[in-house]
Amino acid sequence: MKKLIQILIILFLISSCGRSLTKDKTTETAIINDNHKSKEQLNNEVFLYDESNDTVKKNTFFLKSNFKLIVFPTRNEENDNQINFALLGKNIDTIIKYDVISTKKNTAYFDGSDFSNFFAIKQSGGANTKFWLFDKTNRIQSINGLQVKFDLKNELIIYKDDNYNLFLFDCNSRKNIPINIPFNELKKYDCMKYGNIENEIDIKKVSDHFYYFRFNICDSVVSFRIRK
Incomplete structure (x- = not known):
C-alpha cells in the first residue's frame, strides 16, 4: 500500500511538471508571434x-x-x-x-x-x-x-x-x-501634318538589320526604317 501511494505521488509530480513545460512553450511561441507581427506592421506602413x-x-x-x-x-x-x-x-x-x-x-x-x-x-x-x-x-x-x-x-x-x-x-x-523622321519623304501623307507626330511613333517590326517604325494615327503604309 505504501509503495502504491509513492508511485501515485511520483506520477502526479511528473504530470504537473509536463503541464508547466507546455505552458512555458505556449507563452514563448506567443511572444515570438507577437514580435513577428510587430515587425510586419512596421514594414507595411x-x-x-x-x-x-x-x-x-x-x-x-x-x-x-x-x-x-x-x-x-x-x-x-x-x-x-x-x-x-x-x-x-x-x-x-x-x-x-x-x-x-x-x-x-x-x-x-x-x-x-x-x-x-x-x-x-x-x-x-x-x-x-x-x-x-x-x-x-x-x-x-x-x-x-x-x-x-x-x-x-x-x-x-x-x-x-x-x-x-x-x-x-x-x-x-x-x-x-x-531617330530622324524622314519628313520630306512622308509629307505627302495628310496624317504627317499633325503637329505632334513624334508622339505617335511606334515600333512596326524588328529585323536582323533594321528597326521599322509607323505612326498610330496613320495607315500602315506610312512607315520608315533605321539601321541597327
Whole structure:
C-alpha cells in the first residue's frame, strides 16, 4: 500500500511538471508571434498622399533575371513622406531612387516596365511621363527622358531627351540611336501634318538589320526604317 501511494505521488509530480513545460512553450511561441507581427506592421506602413485620399504602401515586384523591386514609404529627415525603390538581387540590396510623396499624379511609381537587364521608374507630369531607366546589374541610371513608347516584347524604348530629340534605346544591344523622321519623304501623307507626330511613333517590326517604325494615327503604309 505504501509503495502504491509513492508511485501515485511520483506520477502526479511528473504530470504537473509536463503541464508547466507546455505552458512555458505556449507563452514563448506567443511572444515570438507577437514580435513577428510587430515587425510586419512596421514594414507595411500606409501613408496618405498629401492632397488626396489615395494611399501608398509597401509593394513587392518580382523582376526578370531573378531581381526584386520593393517600393515602400518612409519619412525623411524633414518629416516629409518619401517613396523608396529598393533593388534586391544576388549581392545587391540598395535603394536606387527615392522621391517625396505629393499628389498621386506627381509621385514616382513602377508600372511593370521590366526588361531582362533594365527596369524603369516613372513619374507623370501633365501630358508627359518622365522615366528613369536603371541597369539591374550595376544599379546605375542608364538613360532618362520623356516616354514616347515602351516596347516590352522587343525590349525597345522610344523617348525624348531633355532637348526633345527623339531616340531609340535598345535594351538588348544597349545602343542609343537617334531617330530622324524622314519628313520630306512622308509629307505627302495628310496624317504627317499633325503637329505632334513624334508622339505617335511606334515600333512596326524588328529585323536582323533594321528597326521599322509607323505612326498610330496613320495607315500602315506610312512607315520608315533605321539601321541597327
